[in-house]
Amino acid sequence: MNRTRISGFQWALTIFVFFILSYATPIILQDFQKASGFKSFVFSLNALGPFIAAVFCILIFKNKKEQLAGLKLTINLKVIERLLIAFTLPLIIFMIGMYSFNTYADSFILLQSKDLSETIWTILIGHLLMAFFIEFGFRSYLLNMVETKLPHFFSNIVVSMLYLVWDVNTAFGMPYTMYSAIYVFAFSMIAGELVRGTGGRSIYVATLFHASMTFAKVFFFSEEIGDVFSMKVLAYSTAGVAIVVVVLGLIMRLFSPRKKGEDDDTPMMMDATTEEVESEENHVAVSQKENETVAEEKNKIVTDKENETVSDETVEKEDK
Numbered sequence: 001m002n003r004t005r006i007s008g009f010q011w012a013l014t015i016f017v018f019f020i021l022s023y024a025t026p027i028i029l030q031d032f033q034k035a036s037g038f039k040s041f042v043f044s045l046n047a048l049g050p051f052i053a054a055v056f057c058i059l060i061f062k063n064k065k066e067q068l069a070g071l072k073l074t075i076n077l078k079v080i081e082r083l084l085i086a087f088t089l090p091l092i093i094f095m096i097g098m099y100s101f102n103t104y105a106d107s108f109i110l111l112q113s114k115d116l117s118e119t120i121w122t123i124l125i126g127h128l129l130m131a132f133f134i135e136f137g138f139r140s141y142l143l144n145m146v147e148t149k150l151p152h153f154f155s156n157i158v159v160s161m162l163y164l165v166w167d168v169n170t171a172f173g174m175p176y177t178m179y180s181a182i183y184v185f186a187f188s189m190i191a192g193e194l195v196r197g198t199g200g201r202s203i204y205v206a207t208l209f210h211a212s213m214t215f216a217k218v219f220f221f222s223e224e225i226g227d228v229f230s231m232k233v234l235a236y237s238t239a240g241v242a243i244v245v246v247v248l249g250l251i252m253r254l255f256s257p258r259k260k261g262e263d264d265d266t267p268m269m270m271d272a273t274t275e276e277v278e279s280e281e282n283h284v285a286v287s288q289k290e291n292e293t294v295a296e297e298k299n300k301i302v303t304d305k306e307n308e309t310v311s312d313e314t315v316e317k318e319d320k
Contacts, residue, residue, distance in 0.1 A: 006063050011149050014057050014067075018142055019162050021053035041218060042118050043126035050137020050166075057141070070144025071136075072200040079201045082194050086209035089190060089241060094216045096237040104233075124215055131210035132203070138163050138188070139195050139206040153250065156192035163188040176228050182235040186242035187213060193249050213238075 006014075026046035033045050040046075058067050138159060146155040169180040191209055195202035217234065 025049035047130035051133040054141035090212035135206035160188035
């Protein structure tokens with residue numbers, strides 16, 4: 001869509017460098033996890049990877065204004081609306097998961113705060129910080145960069161695929177990995193849809209949604225022990241909600257024409273229509289200007305003729 005001054009080469013290179021750094025940095029940081037004193041389910045140093053990658057890209061690549069377009073810190077009514085949705089959706093997913101556990105599980109007990117080795121407040125603060133660092137990189141920076149060349153829907157898919165590779169848990173076997181992949185991709189699609197149209201004010205919404213999801217996830221697992229059934233329930237619950245959210249978003253954009261000045265997050269299928277409307281408007285504007293120019297020229301000619309007539313009459317009177 002080429003909406004910015006960023007060249008195609010810089011665009012591709014920025015995405016590549018960001019992802020490589022996001023993926024490589026946690027490999028280095030995980031050696032310091034034990035030294036930090038934090039348990040990984042409370043605060044994982046891996047979360048710093050996307051944040052470090054985003055800051056690095058901002059510093060080394062040009063066109064700072066375009067790179068920082070997704071990092072606005074102001075709040076408007078749309079952001080407040082999305083914050084409410086970002087808090088509500090995890091509750092819905094959580095309730096679907098609880099219903100599934102109670103219906104299909106042979107024996108399942110939801111973890112209580114006393115069952116955890118850390119306090120609730122410690123876990124909550126840790127998850128808020130992790131959510132901020134991760135979403136700063138993936139949603140506020142990377143998604144904004146991808147959107148400079150692609151419509152939001154396809155940008156969201158690209159970022160979700162990269163986020164899937166970065167975040168999927170492969171530590172507990174193939175079945176667990178498969179359900180983890182479904183969960184991570186669906187999670188990312190919801191997060192991307194929530195920040196759509198916020199005008200770069202994505203960090204609040206993405207952080208709240210991310211922290212709410214990961215905080216609730218703690219109570220479905222025995223801290224760091226992988227449970228395939230728990231992951232399966234979370235994956236299907238999140239995927240179902242993601243399908244509803246994304247489809248509703250597409251439908252709303254189909255029937256809501258984009259207005260001038262709004263964020264360009266229209267799907268690819270709407271681009272042609274939008275361009276046709278803009279082309280017609282430009283054609284009408286040009287026609288009006290041409291008509292005004294012709295009218296001015298006619299008035300000028302009439303005025304000149306009147307002046308010539310007056311001049312001739314004056315000369316005739318002087319001759320007499």
